[in-house]
Amino acid sequence: MTTFQGAWALVRGEFYGDRLKLLRSLLFAIIFMGYMAVLTAVIGEDTISGEGGGMLVDFMLLMMLPMLGMTFSKRTMKYIHEDSYTRMLGYMRCLPVSNEMILCRRKLHAAYSFFQNGILYFGLIYAVSGSVRSEVQLLEFAVFALTAIGLGLIISGMYIFIELTVSGKVYFFLLLLNFVLALGISLLIHLSDGNLFLYLIEFSKDWGLRSPLMWGSLVAGTASVQLFSQLTLRRLKSRNLV
Numbered sequence: 711m712t713t714f715q716g717a718w719a720l721v722r723g724e725f726y727g728d729r730l731k732l733l734r735s736l737l738f739a740i741i742f743m744g745y746m747a748v749l750t751a752v753i754g755e756d757t758i759s760g761e762g763g764g765m766l767v768d769f770m771l772l773m774m775l776p777m778l779g780m781t782f783s784k785r786t787m788k789y790i791h792e793d794s795y796t797r798m799l800g801y802m803r804c805l806p807v808s809n810e811m812i813l814c815r816r817k818l819h820a821a822y823s824f825f826q827n828g829i830l831y832f833g834l835i836y837a838v839s840g841s842v843r844s845e846v847q848l849l850e851f852a853v854f855a856l857t858a859i860g861l862g863l864i865i866s867g868m869y870i871f872i873e874l875t876v877s878g879k880v881y882f883f884l885l886l887l888n889f890v891l892a893l894g895i896s897l898l899i900h901l902s903d904g905n906l907f908l909y910l911i912e913f914s915k916d917w918g919l920r921s922p923l924m925w926g927s928l929v930a931g932t933a934s935v936q937l938f939s940q941l942t943l944r945r946l947k948s949r950n951l952v
Contacts, residue, residue: 863931
């Protein structure tokens with residue numbers, strides 16, 4: 711059995727073994743992504759119309775990018791006080807499952823989450839915001855969404871690394887640090903009289919599917935995931951779960 715086949719068997723077992731768990735995960739994703747999409751759309755409309763909100767919409771976008779690759783489950787919600795990711799690794803090590811399969815399984819989860827959450831988040835932004843629809847066509851907004859997903863992939867590789875290599879409390883601290891960094895980057899862009907949200911919209915509108923930023927972010931995101939995958943495998947070999 712190859713690494714991919716083993717990882718796919720694990721994912722398929724999780725999805726089909728507990729349909730109620732899958733339904734809860736989907737419902738939570740719909741509620742959370744729906745709320746964040748509506749909030750982003752409302753602030754984005756103010757930004758497009760020039761009424762302010764530029765820094766806030768940038769922060770919302772930067773904060774949401776890595777979260778698009780997260781699977782919303784009971785394990786995700788309890789990673790702090792139960793250290794659920796470490797417990798999951800301990801369980802996996804009791805099975806005939808290699809570190810490569812564990813990592814591949816997590817990457818498959820991320821791919822599924824980016825697909826599902828990306829459609830929910832960006833699809834609802836486009837559906838809710840009349841200003842966005844009047845500014846860009848659907849195909850151009852899809853380019854914007856893919857560019858943002860590529861940027862999310864760049865960060866997602868690091869998220870997978872810390873998820874599988876540190877304790878729940880350290881993971882929580884690093885997540886907070888990422889939010890602070892997102893706020894700092896948004897502030898710097900604002901102080902420079904720039905706006906990431908509008909820039910990505912305009913760039914996608916001007917270039918369409920030929921957008922070098924979209925293709926570049928997707929390639930860089932894929933490379934980041936692969937780079938952090940190698941670092942994760944090295945760390946997993948020496949990580950003590952006790």
